[in-house]
Amino acid sequence: MRQMSWMGSAIDRDSVRTFAPFSPIFHEGDSTAEFFEIVQGVARSYKIFPDGRRQIIAFAFPGDIVGFGHGSTYRFDCDVIEKTHVKVIPRSSLLLAMRNRPELSEKLLDMAAEAVAGMQDHSILLCRKSAIERIASFLLRMASRQSAPVVGKRLSLPMCRVDIADFLGLTIETVSRSLTKMRTMRVIDLPDRGGFVIRDLVKLLLLAESEIGSA
Numbered sequence: 001m002r003q004m005s006w007m008g009s010a011i012d013r014d015s016v017r018t019f020a021p022f023s024p025i026f027h028e029g030d031s032t033a034e035f036f037e038i039v040q041g042v043a044r045s046y047k048i049f050p051d052g053r054r055q056i057i058a059f060a061f062p063g064d065i066v067g068f069g070h071g072s073t074y075r076f077d078c079d080v081i082e083k084t085h086v087k088v089i090p091r092s093s094l095l096l097a098m099r100n101r102p103e104l105s106e107k108l109l110d111m112a113a114e115a116v117a118g119m120q121d122h123s124i125l126l127c128r129k130s131a132i133e134r135i136a137s138f139l140l141r142m143a144s145r146q147s148a149p150v151v152g153k154r155l156s157l158p159m160c161r162v163d164i165a166d167f168l169g170l171t172i173e174t175v176s177r178s179l180t181k182m183r184t185m186r187v188i189d190l191p192d193r194g195g196f197v198i199r200d201l202v203k204l205l206l207l208a209e210s211e212i213g214s215a
Helices: 089-102 103-128 132-145 160-166 172-185 201-209
Strands: 017-021 024-026 034-040 044-048 056-058 076-082 086-092 154-156 190-194 193-199
Touching: 017 056, 056 076, 056 160, 086 089, 132 154, 132 160, 132 172, 132 193, 132 201, 160 172, 172 190
Parallel strands: none
Antiparallel strands: 017 086, 024 076, 034 086, 044 056, 044 076, 154 193, 190 193
16 A cells, blocks of 8 residues: 555654564454554565464565554554554544545555555466465565666565465465576576575566476
8 A cells, every 4th residue: 555645744743763673563352443654664464374374464664554454453564574663643633634635534545555455466366376376476466566667776675584474375485486486597696695686687577477497
């Protein structure tokens, strides 16, 4: 979900909080008294199952809103994976702004529709794609969030392999093997732990659709 800069000064009680790495923004079951816009850094929303398994629902980057669309209580946990600055938007201020500016309701509806579409895309990725297709799609999504041109440029990959695995419904071993395979195929480079480089965008796009070179 994208930034709410179109609100301008409609919400004048916004404040910015700084979260240290792995600090929680909110917990599942907490009242949705506030929404949160990521200003700098990365957050992750996730669900912990009774048997200890974790499913990461989404990553949030600068301009994204977390906490919106959860109902009266937050449906997931949310924390940050690096030092992150977050703008706090009180729910009461948002409701007041909507009453004073009815056009905001349409904007918020667009944001909710975008979130639903994103969840549908993620569901297809988990249910229908192979491991390497999932990872190729994920890298393309990460590249799309960063400045173009992307080929030959180091792109940020701030989440660890475990986070990627829990987001894509894979094991960490499968993630590592697939990334190594893509590097061997000269599709990507992995210059350091926190980044990647796209060497062949056409092959990466093909990998996101079909598992070429699997033999």
